[in-house]
Amino acid sequence: MTLRPEQLRAFLPATAFSFRGYNVTNLGRTPELLAHSKFGPVVERALRQGSELASDTLNRRIDLVERIRHGRETHDLTTYAEDVALIVSVELAQLQLFEECVGRPFTEGRLAFGYSLGEAGLLIAAKMFGTELLRIPIALAADSVALAHDTTMGVLFSRGAALDASVVNRLCSEINQRGEGVIGVSTMLSPNCVLLLGQRETVDVFREHMKLNLPKGTTLRKNPHRWPPIHTSITWQKAIPNRAAVMLQTTPGGSTAPPLAIVSGVTGKPSFSEHNARELMHRWVDHPQLLWEQVVHVLASGVRLVIHVGPDPNLIPATFKRLSEDVRGQLSAKFGLRVVSHMVRRPWLAQLLPANAVLLRAPVVQHVNLEDWLLDAH
Numbered sequence: 001m002t003l004r005p006e007q008l009r010a011f012l013p014a015t016a017f018s019f020r021g022y023n024v025t026n027l028g029r030t031p032e033l034l035a036h037s038k039f040g041p042v043v044e045r046a047l048r049q050g051s052e053l054a055s056d057t058l059n060r061r062i063d064l065v066e067r068i069r070h071g072r073e074t075h076d077l078t079t080y081a082e083d084v085a086l087i088v089s090v091e092l093a094q095l096q097l098f099e100e101c102v103g104r105p106f107t108e109g110r111l112a113f114g115y116s117l118g119e120a121g122l123l124i125a126a127k128m129f130g131t132e133l134l135r136i137p138i139a140l141a142a143d144s145v146a147l148a149h150d151t152t153m154g155v156l157f158s159r160g161a162a163l164d165a166s167v168v169n170r171l172c173s174e175i176n177q178r179g180e181g182v183i184g185v186s187t188m189l190s191p192n193c194v195l196l197l198g199q200r201e202t203v204d205v206f207r208e209h210m211k212l213n214l215p216k217g218t219t220l221r222k223n224p225h226r227w228p229p230i231h232t233s234i235t236w237q238k239a240i241p242n243r244a245a246v247m248l249q250t251t252p253g254g255s256t257a258p259p260l261a262i263v264s265g266v267t268g269k270p271s272f273s274e275h276n277a278r279e280l281m282h283r284w285v286d287h288p289q290l291l292w293e294q295v296v297h298v299l300a301s302g303v304r305l306v307i308h309v310g311p312d313p314n315l316i317p318a319t320f321k322r323l324s325e326d327v328r329g330q331l332s333a334k335f336g337l338r339v340v341s342h343m344v345r346r347p348w349l350a351q352l353l354p355a356n357a358v359l360l361r362a363p364v365v366q367h368v369n370l371e372d373w374l375l376d377a378h
Helices: 003-013 030-035 042-060 066-067 077-102 116-123 131-139 143-148 165-176 202-210 232-239 240-249 278-287 291-300 314-329 337-343 355-364 371-377
Strands: 017-020 113-114 151-158 183-189 193-199 220-224 259-262 305-309 368-371
Touching: 003 017, 003 305, 003 371, 017 116, 030 371, 042 066, 042 077, 042 131, 042 165, 066 077, 077 116, 077 131, 077 143, 077 305, 077 371, 113 116, 113 291, 116 131, 116 305, 131 143, 131 240, 143 232, 151 202, 165 183, 165 193, 165 202, 165 355, 183 202, 183 291, 183 314, 193 202, 193 355, 202 220, 232 240, 232 278, 232 291, 240 278, 259 291, 291 314, 291 355, 305 314, 305 371, 314 355, 314 368, 368 371
Parallel strands: 017 113, 017 305, 113 259, 305 368
Antiparallel strands: 151 193, 151 220, 183 193
């Protein structure tokens, strides 16, 4: 069922907005939005502004409008710098269209959060920074890509007990001490799944070492694509965090309180204030993304709807979907979902339950893919 604009307006006080990050595909349905008679001008204007910023930063011509019209998808990291501008430009355009359709600013929502690059897009959308903030990842993109040439993503997954983060980090530290490449956790997807990024053969070395250190049923598979090793200490090798911090010092903005609660990927909590945006964005560069803690906070906040912003949002919706399916599998045989949803909304009872009882709400939270809603409802 597609929610009508007035329904989304009514949902706003109980809505969370999620912003996607970089992926191996980044166009989504943007070509349709650009060609849309009503939405096209807004999308084109945002893309041209992103093109101008990227062109000026990189000192070469970038034309995101032309790229979208020709349907040129991301194929590898050669387009990473312009992909940064593309993703955030589309996020900003989608939010403007949402606000025009619904008649309310997205900042009337209960909270917002972003994964990786999505957090930068969110801070711009919330007007804590201007689009000048994007100059930092765009300017540092070439060095980020250079570090990716021998970096492999490993998806570490346990089918049994939860992963012990301290053990995972210890194994990474021991491998790093060999001096044959650096490996580290990039994202905490869930208690039983983390993303590792490792140089050279470090992911293979981790697989051998984990057999004696992690629970039976733990597996590690390699992702076939190349990824810039942000959110890991690999970025230290080209001083990317410190260079980003220097650029942040002179980037306008970051001195006002967020207009709605923004759940940081660095802390997993609504940590942004009028004083610490630069500090958190500095830490963002080389600290793992705590996506699982962000998801738990969203559920604990009583959110009833999550609106996913950006072209073809994938990781965050998939995380919620897996959690919802797992909860249904655990509870459906014994309890009705209606009973569960009412149970976790009672504050007096919630105080008596374990903190993660809020996970029981996952199956009753609705989700809207914003680009689909814009195109299918109009």
